[in-house]
Amino acid sequence: MHYFSTNRKSPATSFRDAVLAGQPDDKGLYFPSEIPKLEPDFVERLHAIDNEQIAFDVIRPYVAGEIPDDDLFEICSETVNFDFPLVEITDRISTLELFHGPTLAFKDVGARFMSRCLRHFSSDRSEKTVVIVATSGDTGGAVAAGFHGVEGIEVVILYPKGKVSKVQELQLTTLGGNVTTLELRGTFDDCQMLAKQALADPDLRTRVHMTSANSINVARWLPQQFYYFYALKQWAGESPVISVPSGNFGNLASGILANISGLPVAKFIAACNANDVVPRFMQTADYEPRPSVATLSNAMDVGAPSNFVRILEIFDNKFVDLKERLEAVSVSDETTASTMREIYSQCNYLLDPHGAVGYRALADHLQTHPEQRGIVLETAHPVKFDSVNEIIGTQVDMPASVRELYSREKRSTEIGIDYAAVREIIESKI
Numbered sequence: 001m002h003y004f005s006t007n008r009k010s011p012a013t014s015f016r017d018a019v020l021a022g023q024p025d026d027k028g029l030y031f032p033s034e035i036p037k038l039e040p041d042f043v044e045r046l047h048a049i050d051n052e053q054i055a056f057d058v059i060r061p062y063v064a065g066e067i068p069d070d071d072l073f074e075i076c077s078e079t080v081n082f083d084f085p086l087v088e089i090t091d092r093i094s095t096l097e098l099f100h101g102p103t104l105a106f107k108d109v110g111a112r113f114m115s116r117c118l119r120h121f122s123s124d125r126s127e128k129t130v131v132i133v134a135t136s137g138d139t140g141g142a143v144a145a146g147f148h149g150v151e152g153i154e155v156v157i158l159y160p161k162g163k164v165s166k167v168q169e170l171q172l173t174t175l176g177g178n179v180t181t182l183e184l185r186g187t188f189d190d191c192q193m194l195a196k197q198a199l200a201d202p203d204l205r206t207r208v209h210m211t212s213a214n215s216i217n218v219a220r221w222l223p224q225q226f227y228y229f230y231a232l233k234q235w236a237g238e239s240p241v242i243s244v245p246s247g248n249f250g251n252l253a254s255g256i257l258a259n260i261s262g263l264p265v266a267k268f269i270a271a272c273n274a275n276d277v278v279p280r281f282m283q284t285a286d287y288e289p290r291p292s293v294a295t296l297s298n299a300m301d302v303g304a305p306s307n308f309v310r311i312l313e314i315f316d317n318k319f320v321d322l323k324e325r326l327e328a329v330s331v332s333d334e335t336t337a338s339t340m341r342e343i344y345s346q347c348n349y350l351l352d353p354h355g356a357v358g359y360r361a362l363a364d365h366l367q368t369h370p371e372q373r374g375i376v377l378e379t380a381h382p383v384k385f386d387s388v389n390e391i392i393g394t395q396v397d398m399p400a401s402v403r404e405l406y407s408r409e410k411r412s413t414e415i416g417i418d419y420a421a422v423r424e425i426i427e428s429k430i
């Protein structure tokens with residue numbers, strides 16, 4: 001197993017080097033040279049296998065012996081040490097709740113796995129690794145929590161002041177320790193620009209190893225397959241349709257990998273908000289990125305989905321094959337909100353805006369496919385999004401872990417759009 005660049009200009013590399021580099025120099029994405037096939041009876045036996053063992057069995061071929069089995073098993077068990085319940089909403093739709101991790105969103109899985117891989121690969125180096133993340137909300141919290149307390153690693157987060165939700169801000173700013181948070185008077189794009197500038201700074205690069213921990217890193221992407229197996233482990237009956245609320249398309253691309261490896265799935269639905277580049281592509285076969293627009297499901301406000309090339313790569317760019325596996329739909333904010341109200345009042349289940357996009361897309365598909373049943377991935381807890389209280393007209397119950405956050409002290413450094421300030425903070429970590 002090795003990893004090649006989807007642009008095919010940079011040389012192929014090992015798992016370790018793909019994790020440490022993040023992205024190949026030719027600006028493609030790393031992709032595995034083969035997609036492993038699981039033992040034929042693996043899926044039948046799923047219900048009797050522990051989650052940590054499933055994670056280990058799924059990821060082991062991708063790591064290709066570059067982490068010793070014992071260490072890899074420990075990394076897997078630390079990655080998935082929380083619940084992934086499949087909850088029935090109606091007799092035809094269940095939801096896989098991916099929000100029981102430390103920051104209440106599915107990104108915890110990839111972030112926890114990646115942080116531990118980095119720790120493993122950095123342990124033979126004397127210098128520290130500085131992880132730099134620009135976030136619009138969910139990513140920064142998951143990455144910070146994933147790396148918090150991990151030896152040899154310093155995390156520097158940039159987030160736009162006043163533009164993340166209350167719970168997200170608490171998750172970003174109350175960890176302390178090896179996590180430093182910069183609150184930037186600017187937009188997410190400004191944060192991203194400064195993060196990129198730091199990562200490319202030639203002088204800093206000679207003095208410190210920096211990495212971005214963004215969602216295209218293979219160590220964040222590949223472990224997202226795990227919970228598709230946990231879904232099937234709890235499922236009875238014909239292969240489900242799986243609806244995935246999608247933005248950058250990493251989550252969906254990993255589900256399709258699991259499917260190619262042998263996990264039975266009747267069909268995937270890419271559930272998008274008004275940012276509909278992929279639904280348009282599925283109609284016209286023309287891929288036209290465009291500037292993102294703001295929606296209720298803001299973690300999916302992506303106008304140029306970075307992981308979509310991986311989906312094309314899986315299908316060898318054969319549009320017909322892709323169309324057979326994947327349906328893509330766009331759901332408006334209005335419909336997202338009405339779906340949240342409807343499911344709350346009729347089924348007593350509170351969806352977050354991202355899950356609601358997925359639910360609507362799935363329910364509409366099932367209307368025209370009366371023989372099928374399906375699963376929607378609930379990618380985050382509703383308490384993370386300030387809009388939810390307003391939409392359903394009542395206060396969302398807070399999990400204990402969130403109540404506890406409110407008692408912690410916020411620690412962040414406010415800065416302008418000022419590279420010198422960012423650089424100074426990074427230098428103080430070396």
Ligand SMILES: *Cc1c(COP(=O)(O)O)cnc(C)c1O
Binds near residue numbers: 138247249299
């Ligand atoms: C990041 C995120 C998504 C989108 O996932 P992608 O892998 O980027 O498609 C969906 N929902 C929530 C809550 C997220 O945080």
